[in-house]
Ligand SMILES: Nc1nc2c(ncn2[C@@H]2O[C@H](COP(=O)(O)OP(=O)(O)OP(=O)(O)O)[C@@H](O)[C@H]2O)c(=O)[nH]1
């Protein structure tokens with residue numbers, strides 16, 4: 228097994244470091260001991276950083292002075308990164324020196340990662356990685372609250388403006404992954420870990436297809452073309468489907484085209500893209516050798532090309548690459564679209580935030596009936612005091628003798 232590109236993962240905050248860690252944990256193949264990717268993990272919260280097991284191909288960077296976390300404060304997250312920018316820069320430059328491409332990984336919505344992500348972009352761009360890095364971002368779930376949504380959307384606003392000048396953005400929609408995969412008996416932490424491994428495996432698979440399998444037929448999608456896609460500004464959408472070779476009937480395209488179309492529509496990590504925006508697309512198909520002989524005909528490839536053409540009519544190329552792989556009885560179809568706008572779910576998040584803001588506003592405008600009722604209470608004691616005052620006024624003579632007899636008088640002088 229070979230890889231096309233040597234990736235480095237720069238993880239920021241807990242979500243970002245967890246994903247970067249999962250990617251660095253990938254082994255070259257099931258039987259190999261070799262881990263081909265490297266990761267730099269940066270987090271304010273030291274406990275979270277310590278929890279991630281150490282591998283020789285990862286390095287952790289703490290942010291002294293912010294070790295208890297920054298409590299969802301993005302300004303503080305940005306400051307934590309900037310205070311340590313010099314050390315981070317030196318480490319990034321030496322550690323990622325041999326890398327072909329860097330993914331900045333961040334779970335949008337918290338303080339540390341979200342606060343640091345734009346600074347990390349600045350750093351990589353200015354320190355020798357311009358045009359060789361992209362973003363791997365998670366979108367929060369709908370129910371993560373106002374602060375998280377607000378943090379995430381603030382950063383997405385900036386990223387949207389800079390989008391065309393950056394490399395690929397891989398969006399992991401946590402809501403989608405939860406809706407499709409959360410097993411009710413699983414803890415959220417276990418589920419997050421399996422999501423992170425899913426992301427890692429997918430990126431690794433795409434990176435090995437082009438380098439490990441024997442091309443079948445004339446067209447071959449090579450490492451430089453894959454790198455070009457990763458360098459393309461905008462979102463990168465990935466679809467994957469596994470078909471059983473037996474179920475594919477060449478004479479009846481519905482037996483494979485429906486599943487392929489669904490896999491593009493559903494996406495592996497996020498969905499709801501307008502594919503018409505794509506600036507490039509590619510499909511790679513891997514089948515075992517006997518299936519490859521039967522399946523990879525001109526008619527089959529043409530079916531897929533015409534689907535690509537329907538999805539992205541402005542593109543003049545619809546490359547479909549076919550390979551011979553080692554999974555018997557299995558046909559795996561990977562589809563990739565680059566240069567896209569953000570997925571629909573970003574709009575959903577803005578609507579969710581607007582609704583939360585509206586409710587918060589409504590709450591602040593609400594008449595406080597309890598305060599009003601309390602204000603109406605006229606204390607009997609008060610009345611008694613007033614009466615007493617009136618009485619005392621008539622008896623000023625005794626007043627002086629009663630002065631300083633209150634045993635709780637000291638309370639008045641307490642601050
Ligand atoms: N897919 C995935 N998403 C995660 C994971 N951990 C956190 N997230 C998401 O990332 C968002 C930000 O959370 P964290 O990464 O914990 O935040 P942080 O950057 O550490 O920031 P602070 O804790 O506020 O300093 C969360 O709201 C989740 O949506 C993870 O392991 N996998």
Ligand SMILES: [Mg+2]
Nearest residue numbers: 241272296339
């Ligand atoms: Mg944290």
